[in-house]
Amino acid sequence: MTVSREVELSGHIIDSGMMQSCFVAIMDLGGSFEVEEFRVGRTEVEESYARLTVLADTEDDLRSIVHELHQNGANPSHPVDASLDPAPDDQVVPPDFYSTTNHPTDVRHDGEWVTVERIEMDCAVVVEENESRSDSTASGERSEPRAADDSSDGVRAYTKVLNAIEEGDLVVTGETGIRVRPPERPRGREGAFGFMQGGVSSERPSKSTISKVADAIAETKREGGSVLAVCGPALIHSGAREALARLVREGYVDMLSAGNGFAVHDLERDVYGTSLGMDTETLDHPRKGHKHHIYTISQVIRAGSIRDAVEQGLVESGVMYECVTNDRPFVLAGSIRDDGPLPDTMTDAVEAQNAIREQAHEADMVLMLSTLLHSVAVGNCLPSSTRVICVDINPATVTQLLDRGSAQAVGMVTDVGTFVPILAEQLLDE
Template sequence: MTVARTVELEGHIIDSGTMGMCFGVVMDMGGEFEVEEFEVGRHKHAETYCRMRVMAETEEELRAILHELNQQGATVADPRDATLEAAPEDGVVPVEFYSTTNHPTYVRVDGEYVEVEDVEMDCALIVERAGPEYPQEVGDGDDADDGESDDGTRVYTKVLNAVEEGDLVVTGETGIRVEPPERPRNGGGSFGFMQGGVSSERPSASLIEEIANEMREVRENDGNVLVVCGPAIVHSGGRNALADIVRAGYIDGLSAGNGFAVHDLERDLYGTSLGVDTESLEHPRKGHKHHIYTISEIARLGGIEAAVDDGIIDEGVMYECIENEVPYVLAGSIRDDGPLPDTITDSLEAQDAIREQAQEADLVLMLSTLLHSVAVGNCLPSTTKTVCVDINPATVTQLLDRGSAQAIGMVTDIGTFIPMLRDELLE
């Protein structure tokens, strides 16, 4: 005996590969499918529709298949409202809670699809209803137009540790629609190139020109550019160029670890980065202690802003952030020396600060930092344009593998990339 459900796919599902991936999911997970209806879009902007019946041996196997199909953008036909269940206690979600993707998502509540706010991967979906009390489980409802609920109902994401007892959590796959980004319908326009994964053989100059054009467009539209920085920016000689970009007003937020800020400040105070003169490559006497001396001096002054106000720090990326009122988040780790007074040492508090930055960003530049790039990438919706630059292709590959499939990867020396970007922007 088999169990079955019917699902629907709609959009540019052939050339974006969505249809093939869905067929593969069913087969790989031991199920079967039968295409009941198939209408191919006949011209460039026409959408394709596919309706198929999915079969499995057990309900459990079918639920697992439907979950994976949902992640690819398939929607269960004959829609019903999402099932809601109250969280039993703080930090605990129901067993069958829906774990989010980073794609635009809609949840059907009282017959109406409500767009999820602040989409982020690996979170729970919380429904906040306006009006009288409702039962915890939602029943069937009539079809309704897409968009926000007319009665003020909200659906938003919460990380598991932030879930509170009594929160209405979406469970199962019913009543959830996911819309993965599709391949652009033309090859032109800003970031039309963001389709090729990772390569060290792309023409860097043309890609940097595209990135610069996008940064200009974001600024002209009062958007937000977030830069994610690793210490290699300072080691490789890209620090001054990045400082120029911040001073010119192209950066609206900076996210980094304690190490980046320390090396940037050390370069100003001692002319070294991790004890090495970045211009002569010489190792000054006691240079290996410069980073810890830097932390001590900044702590003595009361923080980075105080050091700038006192004239002790008068150049570099952190200096330009202070002078140009660019907000920054320095997230600490267990490896940090010191750390600086400005560094957030509580990891959950740091996550929340990064999450707030990520939700405001329209464009993110991830510059030579694996762990921080993955951390920020986990907070980004798939619609946020993202560029990851590193000399090591594994950094970019890991970011893509962790779910930030919208990111374009540039494999190049960060000390070359940032000055080229600076020149493109300022010329």
């Protein structure tokens, strides 16, 4: 005896690969399907629609298939309200809680779709009756804006990481009443973002691709968007420091996310002219150069902070200098291997993660520059609608980012010491 469920797909489901992904998922998980209705969009703007009956041998098998389809944008044909269960304790979610993707998501409550705020992967969804919002709206006070398709008055749905769950939070459980909307691949390639089709390549013509990245950054800024740079120490070591500092100074980089090592290398370059003991211009290793980084850390600690070091004249150039003097916010997230660390480095992992999360949700475009761990950390906090460029000389860094769920990222396998100066040249000198 078989069990079945009806699901539907809509949008640009053919050229985005959504329909193919769903068919493959059904077969890989041992199920079968029948296409009940299929309408093909015949123009670039017309959407397609498919309604499928999915069949499996057992209810558990069907649940696994439907879960996989759900992640790929297939939704039940006849949705019901989402199931809500109270959290039994702080940091404890109910069994079978819904774990989010990074795609735009809605939950159904009292027969209406409510858009989930601050979407990111691997979170729980909390629904609350926000009576104060309805009261303030009725009294004429300004209320927070809601998404266009959120027609459920006084109801909010938003993500929470597990350590932020509070006892009594109404948490979405199961798979019913949830609608996922993966970003669709654009049909046309015109415009600054036309090249951003995902994937990784070391064979793309670097200069022409960097030119397109520059156009995308410029368009983001023209539209009033924010650009976040996620940087590794290799950027300083490879000689791209001055180019990135220019981008920060001229407003093409609005925020910085990095680790203790990046800031130390950058500050050491100003104080001693070296990065990890090496002169990045002559490639010489000065006497006692291996101690320069720890001397730099001690001087900044003595000053009180990076800002204090800038204001006292200890630091007079570089990326961190430009962040301070131009009020560009930065997050330095520490690790177990950090020397010092600098006084600005967050050594509490949860505190650092929350700070990164705030940056990620504010960013409209992210440049990930030669850092695996920070790229994955920031990528985990990003909604899939945020444009991402990942640059690294090691292809494994770029592919791991995509494998971890940041499928919207465009990967360039190239030297960051070449990429950033050419990018700055394209944006600032042409």
